[in-house]
Amino acid sequence: MSTTPIAATTPDPDTGNRLARGADAEVGPKAKRVKRRLTSRTATVASLVIAVLWTIPTFGLFISSFRPAELIQSTGWWTIFQNPGFTFENYSEVLLSASQSSPQLGSYFVNSLAIAIPGTIFPLILGAMAAYSFAWMKFRGSNWLFILIFALQIVPLQMALLPLLQMFTTFLRPLQNQLHDVLPMIPEQNYLPVWIAHTMFGLPLIIFLLHNFISEIPGEVIEAARVDGASPGQIFFRIVLPLALPAIASVAIFQFLWVWNDLLVALIFSGGTQDVAPLTQRLAELTGTRGQDWQRLTAAAFVSLVIPLIVFFSLQRYFVRGLLAGSTKG
């Protein structure tokens, strides 16, 4: 289930298996009968009220994003039947308009993807390698080192930001400038610092989660491959990774959404220009400078929500698993 202390306290102490199976336990018909009687009419009403309360804010924003600007600014979205109006203009404006005053979200959307994809793959591969070494290689201090990495996942990011930024300015900046000189297509502000920061910050959690799973892989499989003369790289990429795929999928989705939704790391390491900054940073900026342009803000917010929502509704099972396992990150 959840990261950590958790596994010891829940009825199913096996985090690895949990990750693979998902959290839902099957319950027989007997259970259904007993539990249904607990559900009274008041409970149904209460749960309906909570569900509606939780959905209305998003729903209101969603409706508004399709309303013409004058209507958004002059009437509430709940009066949509008295003041009907429907338009895609808000979306086309925030995404496609090239005018200086428009949000120009297109390039930020590309940035979000360009940050999130490597920002997921890099730490996942390196983390899986480290998790494999913790699970299957014996060395002195391995226990101690693993506990240290485990503890690091809860340390606030804030502790690392300033010195890391200084390090990047000293060592990474010259490299970026050189790259720009050789390949002028790549701007001086590039994705490198954000990728590296997300990789560093993602590793502790990924190592911890994948370790639990990779240590469950039957030892005979790995031993058999070794006897057949497979190299360490072959064992890792051909046997360990495929066997750990369900866990990797969950962790990957979690890390992807974490990077996609992140604001803090972006604010500090992206430089804030159209070359690098992701959607979240642009949105935060827009709410600050154009807090009353609701026709833009509503549509812009939904542009940033669309990928997480697709991931959420199509891969909910994996997402829940990753979230349950990795909720203390940050």
Next chain:
Amino acid sequence: MTTADLIGKIIQVVGGLAIFAAIVGLLFFLLDKAPRRGKDYWQLVVFLAPALILVILGLIYPAIRTSLLAFTNNQGDFNGLNNFVWMFTQPAILNTLLNTVIWVLLVPTISTTVGLAYAVFIDKSRGEKIYKALVFMPMAISMVGAGIIWKFVYDYRQSGTQQIGLLNQIVIWFGGEPVQWLQTSPINTFLLIVVMIWIQTGFAMVVLSAAIKAVPVEQLEAAEIDGTTPWQRFTNVTLPGIRGSLVVVITTISIATLKVFDIVRTMTAGNFDTSVIANEMYTQAFRAAEPGRGSALALVLFILVLPIVIYNIRVMRKQREIR
């Protein structure tokens, strides 16, 4: 965005991935060529060193540096406990600390309570999956997005004109006057807390729902035969059965709340007495050019999280001994 920009970006991503693959490939290639003797050692280096180096450079070394920076002024000179004296004497910063305490008290308790109640209410009801998805959805979206969603709910228009924010409209339906919610202290802090509760309740609900389903049916049936009321069954059978998960949910939400940044940054930027430690740390270190003060705030944040870290380590060590 011009096409050239787009091509530049695609080149960066593809190039970045290719270079990464090349480095990993080279490491494994060299490992293959390594001398037989000491191969185990080289294998360990190839698998573990990249991650270890990144974690040391990116987290351990910076955390130590930040702890030291907390005792320096904005010129980088040692100034003892001045930053902490400053923190606990400035009314604005004291307010920030107080706000953080309010956040940590309210968010975990309310979201866990509501999440638990909801999980119990919908357990085994028709459409449980949809009920769950509706409340859980805020967990998938960014806190920036959530901030915008709620800022729209709290929007203010002058009295007499049509309101476009739902909250003010409700106030008017009940005969009140519209309020500039986000500018009015102290109510604004509580309204920001509502956003965090909105996000975290789904998490509490999903974890606790799974825990409730794991409570043995026999115990519930036995209690029912003994003639207990549903409430008695809940407090005497279900609650003890999910205690472990409850602890997890509360600590997890507490950590997330201590570090809350995006919501405050998006909705008020910490103005109007709404700032919290994580936001103030960013403002001091990256906006006000006071790295010492920012680091001191980060250190306070770390000290607040520390008990939870130690608790988790102890639980995990116990768990590893059992294995």
